[in-house]
Amino acid sequence: MNDDPRPGEKSPPTPRKRPSQERGVARYNKLLDAAHALLIENELDEIGLYQTAKKAGVPPASAYHFFPTPGALLLALAERYHEEFSELARKVDTRGVKSWQALLQLRLSAAVQIYNQNPPIQKLFLGSHTTRELVQSEAGFNELLARRMLGFYEQFFHMPHIRDAEHKFLIMLTLVDSVWSLSFSKHRTITAQFEEEALAVAVAYCRTFLPEVIEPREPAAPAEAEPGTAD
Known part of the structure; x- marks a missing residue:
């Protein structure tokens, strides 16, 4: 079940808390991976935080900590x-x-x-x-x-x-x-x-602002090896 507001309601701000600790980063990425996987079979308005947390194997509290709304x-x-x-x-x-x-x-x-x-x-x-x-x-x-x-x-x-x-x-x-x-x-x-x-x-x-033909630049020449360095 989606947690978004009903049609006609004003959408709340969607701030996100970006993790800095390794464990938090791992959970954050797991949740994004899970949301990606859910979107393969579901539509946007069918994605909720609880089901995303379950798919990711992450406590729902962590999902709401990072993402207060879907x-x-x-x-x-x-x-x-x-x-x-x-x-x-x-x-x-x-x-x-x-x-x-x-x-x-x-x-x-x-x-x-x-x-x-x-x-x-x-x-x-x-x-x-x-x-x-x-x-x-x-x-x-x-x-x-x-x-x-x-x-x-x-x-x-x-x-x-x-x-x-x-x-x-x-x-x-x-x-x-x-x-x-x-x-x-x-x-x-x-x-x-x-x-x-x-x-x-x-x-x-x-074509309304570019000419049909524009002169290409010459490819950059490869850098020469410094004296005394191996090829």
Whole structure:
């Protein structure tokens, strides 16, 4: 049974107490692992603190100590998933990329792969959000992604000056999320058709502020070994 307020009631703040001791960290992570496992078979509004504690093998008092509401638990889980997406961005193989369109396709395809391999992430980010805090968390993460994406493009291309560049990348990401969310609502996954549609939307919008061709930067030369060091 979910412990969230009934529809129409004002959602309370969802502060979380982050553990610092090793034992507390272990319990905190067990609870997040349990919430992830429960989301594989259940919807967001079906996840409660008591059942999460039981699944984790953690005393219910510990669950309420770290997460006073189910919303706080889901918010912490969302932050964990955000870290996974950030790690993904660092691992995308960009060798041979010569155009901003190809780089965008790589980034979006990698994100789709993570979504489709992880139903809990789809439910949390592409489904209907149950709390204002989750909506705000996703919006804040997209702002961070927009800044990082701009930096990523500047790393690979001689980018022109773009007024409000971060804002424009944020709009692009929001549009993509909308298409993916529509796919999830209809098919419970991001289908190949909707993946293509989201890419088309992203490229079309980016063409309103990016030129069709941007000169790529030369790959950085490998550092030379210092004299006297082994190869």
